[in-house]
Amino acid sequence: MKPLNQLIRPNIKNLKPYSSARDEYTGEAAVFLDANENPFNQPYNRYPDPYQRKVKQKISEFKSVSDTNxxxxxxxxxxxxxxxxxxxEPGIDNVVSIDPTYGMYQVAADINNVEVRRVLLTDEFELDVEGLLRACDDNTKxxxxxxxxxxxxxxxxxxxILDLLRRFDGIVVLDEAYIDFAPEKSLLSKLSDYSNLVILQTFSKxxxxxxxxxxxxxxxxDIVEVLSNIKYPYNINVLTQEKALELLDNESNKQYWVSQLLAERDNMQVALADLSFVAKVYPSDANYLLIKVNEPKAVYDFLVSKQIIIRDRSSVSLCEGCLRVxxxxxxxxxLLLEALTMFEK
Structure with a gap:
């Protein structure tokens, strides 16, 4: 990896972060008159912790990762x-992404005026490691x-993935939004081994x-500090922080939901494959299935008419004729299977 100060945009490197009232004082007090808050409607009258310390501490214990990371x-x-x-740097630097993949990488790049170089997966949906590295140049961040x-x-x-981490001299962003549904383990244990690794996870799935x-x-x-310096001061509201703490105290719920979804995924994989118009059900490590059908638009429109909404991915690279369920x-x-059986007839 290049030194971090060579990767950071110069204006960001020289940025003086905004200092909020809750940066200047953290702790208990009898009277808070520092942040121009309304003194009524406690506790929601107070700004949230800008660094989400309690939530990070819980996540740190749960994930076995330091809260500084x-x-x-x-x-x-x-x-x-x-x-x-x-x-x-807008208009100068670029990023490299696999294709097909999550669409927000492209949207975020477009908003920031940054070129995206997309590299197709193989026909087996695997990484083309050499192709990804060939797409990189000195301005690939x-x-x-x-x-x-x-x-x-x-x-x-x-x-x-580890090969790319070793050979790419920029930052590798590994999005593990669906890792809880996968037999593979997260690469969080490798975080200390690779200073250029950023792992994304979520409470959404x-x-x-x-x-x-x-x-x-x-x-x-160091990377966490950079992101913290440029985020909006109170980016995570009080209600979200409270709910996250509640969730983290009830991990058994999450484990139960995951086990139920995995069992349903197995059942759905078999049932969908039995439909005559389904050409292929792709193996899945997530909470969805990609299926190839003969008439994707007709299937999608029929399901909409039955008030069942899935995702038409037939226009996505390597996913011609595919729907995501x-x-x-x-x-x-x-209900989905009943509707698809009706379409089949």
Whole structure:
């Protein structure tokens, strides 16, 4: 990896971060008259902890990662955007991404006026390591890998990801949003071995809390400091922090939900493969299945007419004719299968 100060945008390196009232004083007090808050409607009249210390401490214990290596964002989309803003000079630098993959990498790049160089996966949906490295040049700052990948659903070989971490001299962003559903383990244990590794995880999937908008980024303390310096001061609200603490005290719920979804995924894989118009059901390490069908638009429109919404991915690279089906509760999955059986007839 290049030295971090060579990767950071010069204006970000020289930035003087905003200092809030809660930066200047942290602790208990009898009277708070420092932040121009309304003194009524406690406790929600107070600004939230800008560094989410209690939540980070809980996550630190749960993930066996130091709290200095944790950045919390408004969903994973916030750290994705901040990585562009911290490391990519608009109109000059570029990033490399796999194709197909999660669409927000491209959107964040477009918003920040940064070129994205997309490298196709292999026909087996695996990483083209040499192709990814060939796409890089001296101005490539970030390399995005989503594993399990959206929409293909598969985990990439760990050996390939580690190879990229060793050979790419910029920052590798590994998005593990769906890792709780995968047989593969997270690469969090490798965080201290690779100073150029940023791992994204989320409360939206396995934790069942997409509505609270809380994403986690794990990285070296130096990278976390850079992101913390440029985020908005109070990016995680009080209600989200409270709910996250509540969730982390009830991990058994998450484990139960994951086990139920994995069982349903196995059932759905068999049932979908039995439908005559389904050409292929791809293996999945996530909470969804990618299926290839003969008439994707017709299937999608028919399901919409039955008020069942899935995702049409037929226009995505390597996914021609494909639909993406999220695994729901048993009753929801049954309704989907009933509708697809009707379409088949």
């Amino acid at each position: 944790i950045f919390l964002g408004n969903g994973s989309d916030e750290p994705i955007d901040l990585l562009f803003r911290a490391f990519c 970030l390399l995005f890998i989503c594993s399990p990948n959206n929409p293909t659903g598969n985990c990439f070989r760990k050996v390939d 396995a934790w069942g809390m997409a509505g609270i908008r809380l994403g986690m980024a794990f990285a070296s303390s 999220t695994i729901g509760q048993p009753a929801e999955n049954s």
